[in-house]
Amino acid sequence: MPHGQAKAASAHAEGQQHPIKLYLVVWGWLFILSACSYLVDYVGLQGYLRWSLILLFMILKAGLIVAVFMHMAWERLAFAYAIILPPVLVLVFVAMMVFESDYTLLSRTLFFGAAP
Incomplete structure (x- = not known):
């Protein structure tokens, strides 16, 4: 087995490791988006603007979770x-x-x- 294939097989067996900074940045963004979602209620926005912002923040948080924590970004x-x-x-x-x-x-x- 050539050296490149052995290295790839070894990396696949161990699993891919991501830097901890990536996870900390994503947690930070999740915190910021959750705070913004909370602020929508705190400020007292009503109607379509309120629900649009809440849904936008929800979709952004779900996208971050799926992309990074469920490793969809690397698929x-x-x-x-x-x-x-x-x-x-x-x-x-x-x-x-x-x-x-x-x-x-x-x-x-x-x-x-x-x-x-």
Whole structure:
């Protein structure tokens, strides 16, 4: 077995090691994003802005956790797409349904009149 293959096999058997600084930086960002999410409630934002910010911070935290702690950042791109693409498509379809429901409500209100 050539030297390069032996080294790769040895590294694979031991497992890949990441620097502790990477994990500390990610924990720091998770803390900052959690604090921002808390501040949204503390400041008293309401309506779509509140929920948009909360969802944005939630998605960013989930992305960091999946990318670093679940090692998705080091996987092949096809595998990452297989994991990440379905939830993104579900969110796109949910957004489409929200717009469709607004249109349906508007058309029913216009053609059938307001409820008594």
